[in-house]
Amino acid sequence: MHAQMTHVHPLVFIRRNRVLPVPGVVTVRTGQKVTPSDVIAEVEIPTRHYLVDVYRSLGMKTPAEAERLIERKPGDLLQKNDIIAETGGMFSRVIRTPGPGKIVSISGGRVLIESDSRKIFKTAGMSGMVTEIIGERGAIVETSGTLIQGVWGNMQTGSGGLVIQQEYVDGELLPSAIGLNVRRAVLAAGFCKSPEVLQAAAVAEVSGIILGTISSSIIPVAEAQPYPIIVLGGFGKFGLDPLSKKVLVSSSGREVAINAVKWDRVTGERPEIIISLPSDGEPYPVELEYEAGQIVRVHASEHLGKVGTVQKIIPGLSRLPNGLRASAAAVKFESGEMSVVPLANLDVLHMTSEFLGTTDEGG
Amino acid sequence: MSTDTFEANSVLGIDIGSINTRALLFDVVENSYHFIASGAAPSTHTEPYFDIGQGVFDSITRLQESTGRMLLDNEGNLLIPSRVGGEGVDRFVVTVSCTTFLKIVTFGLLNDVSLDSVNKLAYSIHGKVVESIGINDRRPLHAQLDAVLAANPDLILFAGGTEGGASRSILRMSSLIANILEILPAPQRPRILYCGNSKLGKRLSDGFSRLTQVKLTRNIHPTIDDEVLEPALKDLDEMVMDMQQAKLGGLDRMAPLCSTPPILSSQGFHNVVRFLGKQYDPAKGVFAVDIGGTHSVAAYANHDVSNLHTFSYGLGSGISSIADKTSIKDLMMWLDGSRSEEEVMDYLWQRSLYPNSIATNKTDLDLELAATRHILRLIMRDLELRNALPTNRFEPILISGSALNRTVTPLQSLLVILDGIQPLGICPMILDKHGMLGILGAAGRLDPLLPVQVLESTAFTNLATVINAVSNAKPGSAIMQARLVYANGSYLDAEIKQGSILSLPLASGETGELQLKMLRRTVIEDVNISNEPILVRGGVCGVVIDARGRPLQLPEQAEKRRELFHNWEFMLGGK
Secondary structure: OEOEEEEEEEEEEEEEEEEOOOOOEEOOOOOOEEOOOOEEEEEEEEEEEEEEEHHHHOOOOOHHHHHHHEOOOOOOEEOOOOEEEEOOOOOOOEEEOOOOEEEEEEEOOEEEEEEEEEEEEEEOOOOEEEEEEEOOOEEEEEEEEEEEEOOEEOOEEEEEEEEOOHHHHOOEOOHHHOOHHHOOEEEEEEEEOOHHHHHHHHHOOOOEEEEEEEOHHHHHHHHOOOOOEEEEEEEOOOOOOHHHHHHHHHOOOOEEEEEEOOOEOOOOEOOEEEEEOOOOOOOOOOOOEOOOOOEEEEOOOOOOOOEEEEEEEEEEEEEOOOOOEEEEEEEEEOOOOEEEEEHHHEEEEEOOOOOOOOOOOOO | OOOOEOOOOOEEEEEEOOOEEEEEEEEEEOOEEEEEEEEEEEOOOOOOOOOOHHHHHHHHHHHHHHHOOOOEOOOOOEOOOOEOOOOOOOEEEEEEOOOOOEEEEEEOOOHHHHHHHHHHHHHOOOEEEEEEEOOOOOOOHHHHHHHHHHHOOOEEEEOOOOOOOOOHHHHHHHHHHHHHHHHOOHHHOOEEEEOOOHHHHHHHHHHHOOOOOEEEOOOOOOOOOOOOOHHHHHHHHHHHHHHHHHHOOOHHHHHHHOOOOOEEHHHHHHHHHHHHHOOOOOOOOEEEEEEOOOOEEEEEEOOOOEEEEEEOOOOOHHHHHHHHHOOHHHHHOOOOOOOOHHHHHHHHHHHHHOOOOOOOOHHHHHHHHHHHHHHHHHHHHHHHHOOOOOOOEOOOEEEEOHHHHOOOOHHHHHHHHHHHHOOEEEEEEEEEOOOOHHHHHHHOOOOOHHHHHHHOOOOOEEEEEEEEOEOOOOOOOEEEEEEEEOOOOOEEEEEEEOOOEEEEOOOOOOEEEEEEEEOOOOEOOOOOOOOOOEEEEOOOOOEEEEOOOOOOOOOOOHHHHHHHHHHHHHHOOOO
16 A cells, blocks of 8 residues: 655755746746745736726727727826826817726726736745746755655745754743744744744744644634744644654754645645755655555554554454454554554655664664 | 457446545346446545556556456556456446535626526535626626636636526626636636526637637526526536546546546436436435535435535545534534543544544544534535525435445444434435445446446445434423334334434345324324335334434533433444
């Protein structure tokens, strides 16, 4: 059975597409070095319009007749009260713009004017090098460094220096964590269940928060924060898994880029942390089968959040404690406890092991 | 291997779901179609594959393993048509339920006429009406335009005008739509289904088609009094399928192998329910629900009407919509109080991250079954709000979806369905344990006999015939005396008390006569209890008499609920 995977790598080669949802202007070139906040591409999205109906306002017989009176063309920039159309003659009637804007189109005797727009950007989201331009959409950015994948994000991106305070990494993120030293820093903690802490972090201008888990009750507050919040394990209080914790602690003080998007399996976009390093990493595999020896994290039901080592894949279907039957593996947890866990509840924590020593030492 | 073929009628159906891909094999045995076996594997349209191929291959491989019948050649290609030695299949159909959520904008003229009808059309697909504009919309045109742009729709459904009726208002509305299309960048432009006055169809199509893809279908309101949704529903399904096909990696490669073009699972599901609706009691109607991972589907049909509704409630990623949309308190009422609201919410959110995860202990399974009950209640509530069900008496109720097959006993499935739907009258409950309704609808396009014959076979689990008795009597007082007379003349008597639920044993496939004596003004909705016995069919849970009342009232105190849930299971023969 193909394994569900979460990548936790101290050093790998990372290649990411950074593209706009619609065509725009690419602002980087191939070979350019970028930092997480550098804009890769941008586009103006129109948000407000005026629709000036010359045909009806002037009481013309046909739209074509109205269009003959329009003295403007698409693309023209207008100020408030500029004349759009006039009938001419001794008692000329005129149609003026209700506000400033740009003419989008003229059809059916109507003039469509764009009066406001907003700019959307795609930033690099990591330090690295632009290796390819994706025409009018964005670019591919590559780097080598640490990669830790998450499961949930609040749709913000950002970067900052990683500040590790051991007591919070091992447990709950408390108000006392938000001190004077956290401005523009990225904080890491086991779990968070307090909306006040997240709000205080915004006031203190933190650059991001990395959590093992979060209470689902504070999702709305997390989503309202202006800085990225990435959750690595899920919802509840089971905290950071030991591998992610180990990698984070060893990265203390480094510049961390957080892309706290929502996990979308259809597009393959996943929340992640990237720490660019000055060494060369190897690409990581994207497909694996479940097999003995893998480090796994239980992501559902009994043993939720526990990390262990697969001892063997049990052939056929196994009977679970509640009577259901499923394909399963025998897993030995860090405490030494052995249990049968459905494969569907296992996430392979895939990592290159040479950096931190053997990874199954706890198993 | 020989490539000779012979006349045969085996059919392989593949359903590509949001979580699992299932392969189902049907074949002719003694001149009748039978369901042979199924195989399932995780769907692979998502990361890291982004192609349905691996999931289809794995599901067929599992089907091969369970049947011993070779369906793929050594290169992994489907053997079609079948060979003399019995390898391969003759026909191949594909249904798709892993559709992406669509944002829909509807345009119509009058709110109560075309706009209402076009919104009904939108209910049939996995998505949401994000903006709706009629001629009585009081917002200025530019505000309507900006609202549609902000909604960023995938699809526009445009209705309005009776045949030969108004055209000026429709043309004015079409100018607004054209303006919207002009502003949007080409890749972002929504497709358009026009289902209004057919006189304007070509003109509008010519105008819009330079900007986006347009499909014309029959007018959904040919006269002010007539609403005709069926042709538009079919065309909408085809349009959505086409949109999905462009997004689903590998489907283009598979489609040429299909004996009939791939369809949405919901369309196949609706086809079967529509067919059944014409076979059963016209006063009742067939009701079917499929609870999926990202969304759920419900269909109702009788002799005259049929409708299809899609909801964003599901037991995979769709589970977060329960937590988002409704008070968790309603869901908590289906639990025994052993977990806090916060724990329940965390569990549901966690499950939305890993939709194929499995509850391994009783507490977690109870929570998932509570979520299923809650989803069914939400569906029934939404159907009522949409005025979609002419009655709450159904014959039969068909339930599909892995949630109800992930139970330890059929009894658990039955209770979940009864608690969730809370039907009235007398209704047989049938479980689509292999999730084949959609595929049957697709296979019916090849041979209408296939769904008919498979529906009559044992491929479905007949859970029970349920008699729903309603009374105002005090809880615990006798409201009915029942005698079930078996085919051999023996009988079983039971006294039914208000608030209870009881199972009388009658094996699946057997029939019996149920004699009822009503006490204390007890009624069974729309059933005239005379001296004539009622003919009932047995199921794996026998014949069930549900006297718990409608709507079900659950005690606020968790301790009392725990006792009540235990009693219900016990009375139905559970532990």
